[in-house]
Amino acid sequence: EVQLVESGGGLVQPGGSLRLSCAASGFTFSSFWMHWVRQGPGKGLVWVSRIKSDGSTTNYADSVKGRFTISRDNAKNTVFLQMNSLRGEDTAVYYCARAGVADSTAFDIWGQGTVVTVSS
Amino acid sequence: QTVVTQEPSFSVSPGGTVTLTCGLSSGSVSTSYYPSWYQQTPGQAPRTLIYSTNTRSSGVPDRFSGSILENKAALTIAGAQADDESDYYCVLYMGSGIWVFGGGTKLTVL
Numbered sequence: 001e002v003q004l005v006e007s008g009g010g011l012v013q014p015g016g017s018l019r020l021s022c023a024a025s026g027f028t029f030s031s032f033w034m035h036w037v038r039q040g041p042g043k044g045l046v047w048v049s050r051i052k053s054d055g056s057t058t059n060y061a062d063s064v065k066g067r068f069t070i071s072r073d074n075a076k077n078t079v080f081l082q083m084n085s086l087r088g089e090d091t092a093v094y095y096c097a098r099a100g101v102a103d104s105t106a107f108d109i110w111g112q113g114t115v116v117t118v119s120s
Numbered sequence: 121q122t123v124v125t126q127e128p129s130f131s132v133s134p135g136g137t138v139t140l141t142c143g144l145s146s147g148s149v150s151t152s153y154y155p156s157w158y159q160q161t162p163g164q165a166p167r168t169l170i171y172s173t174n175t176r177s178s179g180v181p182d183r184f185s186g187s188i189l190e191n192k193a194a195l196t197i198a199g200a201q202a203d204d205e206s207d208y209y210c211v212l213y214m215g216s217g218i219w220v221f222g223g224g225t226k227l228t229v230l
Contacts, residue, residue, distance in 0.1 A: 059217030106171035
């Protein structure tokens with residue numbers, strides 16, 4: 001079964017750091033670009049970041065550029081999101097998603113999400 | 121800053137047809153933006169419905185269709201059912217490795 005499982009969320013103080021993980025299974029992880037998408041409480045989906053299959057290329061939304069870093073370990077079938085200098089507006093459910101097989105500009109598989117709360 | 125626009129809410133009667141749209145605050149949506157559509161119910165992860173403007177994802181019923189209508193991406197749901205009541209999001213690929221989601225449409229079936 002193709003699956004993505006996020007972990008690492010929790011409560012963190014403003015200015016703090018957190019590292020999210022997304023473990024993939026059921027497909028050849030090293031062949032796919034991967035994304036992080038977040039959703040604030042009661043709000044819509046927001047694209048956050050993307051990483052190429054081999055980790056050589058990364059992209060970020062302006063709202064997180066310079067504070068978040070996406071990376072991956074293809075040997076462990078895992079993608080990460082290192083989040084530094086966290087702010088209240090970073091509070092959200094964070095989903096990892098796989099770039100589509102037939103269309104790499106779409107997201108075809110989603111994890112269930114991990115909750116990040118930034119609060120003092 | 122590019123804003124992707126969607127109707128905040130829409131209502132459809134059971135068995136009816138509804139078309140949700142996805143536009144740009146400045147400019148027209150074309151296939152070059154590779155619009156895709158996602159369905160989300162409360163507390164659940166998004167589900168992929170449509171990609172590349174009009175291709176249904178695996179397992180999506182043919183009641184769901186995508187198109188470009190009057191310079192916007194469109195998602196049409198025919199024969200609406202009670203379990204179609206969800207939030208629907210479009211996303212556009214802006215190029216240079218950047219995606220922008222619309223604000224979502226809350227669809228009510230009643």
